[in-house]
Amino acid sequence: MNFLRVAWAYFRIGALNELQYRVNFFVQLFESFLALATGLVGLALVFSHTQSLGGWSRPELLAVMGIHILMGGLIKTTIQPNMERLMGDVQQGTLDYTLTKPSDSQVLVSVREVRIWQTVDILMGLIIMVVAVIQIQARIGIGQALAFAAALLMGGLMIYSFWLILTTGAFWVVRMDQIVELFQGVYQAGRWPVGIYPGWLRSGLTFLVPVAFAVTVPAEALTGRLTPQTLLGAAALTTALLLASRWVWFTGLRNYTGASA
């Protein structure tokens, strides 16, 4: 599969490039620890005043936090750097260099960049998740584990499609820098299970910005709350979003006049 070989090549180059700067690893480690400490303090404060939040116990909320950090790490490692570079390319007109390459343009703009030190967050999220699962003392069967992995993968694909659709807006609007900050603000809502939010906000976080599918649904799979309907719904939405993002991408491309025009 050409797509995988291209992705692997870009990943190797990007990783080799960044691995030169080893101090950045420690900087990233420090920042991630600060963020983790803040999250844990928040959790401790909430549970100093109550026993459960919207039906979720403390270790279950710890699992949600772990998945939130993990997904955040995934976004910051692969999705965000590519989308930011795409925005820059559209503004500067340097997207031409990518479009002239003999590979699928959507694949290229999605795999070019990788920020290897952000994988610290992915690792940290995994560790927290494992600690949380041990605390829940749940016995995760094979089916549950598979459902969790599937939910995580679909959540990631949905966030990617959402980002791509949003970034393709740059073809028309050109300046989209605030969108990144807006998304980061909305993504913070994913630290808590979306069930606690009022109805209109919950719908927004499910269908407008798929944070619910990125964090809460995998958490539901891990804590045994997942219904088959939700999983099927996630699958349907993922397929729809992937197709929509590809269509939007090519429509946007037709609007791109580039540096040579």
Next chain:
Amino acid sequence: MRAMLDFYLTQMKMALVQQFQYRVANYFYMIGMIAEPVIYLVVWSTVANAQGGSVAGYTPGEFAAYYIVWTLVRNMNIVLTPYAWENYIQRGWLSMELLRPVHPLHAQIAYFAGWKFVAIVMWLPIAAILAAVFQPEINTSPWAVAAFVVALWGGFFVRFMMLWLLGMITFWTTRVSAIFELYFTMELLFSGRLVPLALLPPWAQQLAAYMPFKWAFGFPIELLLGKYTQAQALYGLGAQVFWIALGAILVRLFWRTALRRFSAVGA
């Protein structure tokens, strides 16, 4: 003295006019800022509802009031970022400012102060919408509102001086992000930004009383919400004056030493 006042007013007018041009960008930024307090608001209202109506003296309505006033105070809290100093020193912007007969501090304070007026005006419709959605309850009094206006600006000056001092560290080292991030994390926890200070454990509340963070953030909010007696409010305003004065003295003390480092680093 009159010349100073004139300088301030002119700078503020300039800032007002300049920033008003970027209405859309400013609005986008302010709207993006709403996500944070709305999340906290929903979480704590859920906790309050689960605990039979209130938590540490805050009902869901009062949480709504707290976090809506939070958005105004947060806007007033935005001052010169300590990260800007890296640019100023390396790009030589500071050399330009030093040629003026006025300390760069005044120019920056005046500019941000003028900007705040634009921010306050643009905040009003956002507050109206948030109030319509989240139904806040406020038990306040006329003197508390007046004191709030004073405390709001007091908080602005406190945070400005503190972050200016923090930024001055850049004269001595360029590896400052760790120090800055540590400061901001402490501020997040002890200022009343993450949670109202009343919800912190007692030892944390006592600690917070000795730090400058609370007086720039949580104090004005709680003042407007009617959580203080007149004596406590006066004490708080005094604390703000203390931290502003302390900041000014420290800047005065270390500015010359810092500038000597500047000629060595920037040139």
